[in-house]
Amino acid sequence: MQNIKHKINGIMKYLLLVLFLGYYGSATLFYHTHHIENGGVIVHSHIYKNGTEKNPNHSHTAKELVYFQLLSEFVTTVTFLGFSFEIFKVVVRSINKVKDDDNFYNHTYLKSNGLRAPPSSFAI
DSSP states (O other), X not given: OHHHHHHHHHHHHHHHHHHHHHHHHHHHHSEEEEEOTTSOEEEEEOOOOSBOSSSBSOOOOHXXXXXXXXXXXXXXXXXXXHHHHHHHHHHHHHHSOOOOXXXXXXXXXXXXXXXXXXXXXXXX
16 A cells, blocks of 8 residues: 555656646746737736747637636636745744753853842741
């Protein structure tokens, strides 16, 4: 059973690497622009046939353009939050360093002004 899990983990590592490289390649190699009716320009990336970068030989519906925009925002947001969380962890670790007992007690000083309570008498 352990051997099967080990093999599946090994296969998953390579599949995730291929998925990441495919997405990264698609995002960097196949970007193109679409000029829409109101004069706006939509820039996005995906694999497409024929045409050039400035004039791709295909079109998208309004729903597809919204989907591309949402996907782009999701990836950007997740990446930003991931990096922010890692930076936050590094900052918190630097503030809350774990102290080993010997070193901690050697450098901890207790301050006292030497005063004590006055003596009291107690009679029965």
